[in-house]
Amino acid sequence: xxxxxxxxxxxxxxxxxxxxxxxxxxxxxxxxxxxxxxxxxxxxxxxxxxxxxxxxxxxxxxxxxxxxxxxxxxxxxxxxxxxxxxxxxxxxxxxxxxxxxxxxxxxxxxxxxxxxxxxxxxxxxxxxxxxxxxxxxxxxxxxxxxxxxxxxxxxxxxxxxxxxxxxxxxxxxxxxxxxxxxxxxxxxxxxxxxxxxxxxx
Numbered sequence: 001x002x003x004x005x006x007x008x009x010x011x012x013x014x015x016x017x018x019x020x021x022x023x024x025x026x027x028x029x030x031x032x033x034x035x036x037x038x039x040x041x042x043x044x045x046x047x048x049x050x051x052x053x054x055x056x057x058x059x060x061x062x063x064x065x066x067x068x069x070x071x072x073x074x075x076x077x078x079x080x081x082x083x084x085x086x087x088x089x090x091x092x093x094x095x096x097x098x099x100x101x102x103x104x105x106x107x108x109x110x111x112x113x114x115x116x117x118x119x120x121x122x123x124x125x126x127x128x129x130x131x132x133x134x135x136x137x138x139x140x141x142x143x144x145x146x147x148x149x150x151x152x153x154x155x156x157x158x159x160x161x162x163x164x165x166x167x168x169x170x171x172x173x174x175x176x177x178x179x180x181x182x183x184x185x186x187x188x189x190x191x192x193x194x195x196x197x198x199x200x201x
Contacts, residue, residue, distance in 0.1 A: 004072050005037065005106040011065045012100050012114070015181065018061060019137060021160045027112070027135060027183050035107035040077040045096040047118045048073045050177035054118070054140055057176055059157045062139040066179060069098070069116065079104065081192050087126065094120025097182075103189045113189040119143070119178040125171040128195050129163075132187030136161040136180050143178045146170045168196070 002010070016028050051070035058066040069076070078096045087095075095118065099105035102113025113132075116139075119125060127146075136145075137160055144152035145161055147169045155161060163169050165187060171178065 003037075004075055008068065008072070008076075009033075009035075009100060009107060011068050012181070015062060015065045015139075016137075016183075019158070019160065023135060023162060024137070024160055024183075027185065030185075031109070031112055031114075035101055035109050037107055038105075040106060042075055043077045043079070044074055045078040045080065046093045047096040047120055048078065050094070050118060050120050051179075054177050054179045057140045058179070059139075059141075062157060065181075066139055069179075077106075086195065091123060091125075094118075094123045094177075095125070102184070110189070111185065113184040115182060117178070117180045117182055119171065119173050121173050121175050121177050123173050126195060127168045127170045128193035129166050129168040130184075130187065130191050130193045131165055132184040132189065132191065133165050134163040134169075135183040136163070137182075139179045139181060140176060142174050142176050143180075144172045144174070 013033060016024060051073055055066040055070040076098055078098055080096055084092045097115055097117045099113060099115040101107035101109045103110060105115060138155055138157050141156040143155060145155045146152045147163060148167055152172060
């Protein structure tokens with residue numbers, strides 16, 4: 001009998017496999033999807049109050065995954081990398097992530113980490129960067145994204161956003177919350193991002 005976590009991985013894989021992108025197809029092909037599992041205790045966060053709206057706002061192709069996560073939110077272990085000291089309490093109350101697989105997720109993978117990010121409405125995730133390459137796919141639209149020295153641009157659900165190693169990026173939500181799928185590879189998979197502009201030698 002598949003567990004909730006097996007079903008989560010199946011829906012996560014199913015969504016990724018349907019994304020029309022050579023970059024994403026390459027990432028999916030490189031992942032060994034037969035991963036050992038690990039037991040994790042549930043950990044709810046304040047940001048989970050946005051999940052019903054996220055599931056309503058997600059387009060059809062993302063709704064199966066978003067609705068599943070909303071329905072099982074209390075059974076899942078949600079994490080936060082930052083504290084109120086970093087970005088303030090309003091950010092912390094509207095931010096969280098769920099690692100599906102990686103060094104901290106339900107399925108063990110030392111090469112790739114992937115999961116889901118939540119940001120509530122009217123939240124700025126300031127410039128930050130990290131060693132790992134990152135692929136983001138918003139499952140809801142309307143959030144503005146910025147990379148490097150560029151301007152904020154609205155990205156719609158299903159767009160593929162690629163951040164190379166140590167390139168700074170930021171997001172700011174509008175009136176709707178954000179759920180975005182992420183994939184990290186090629187660097188420390190549990191590294192806390194460095195806040196501020198990119199750092200290159």
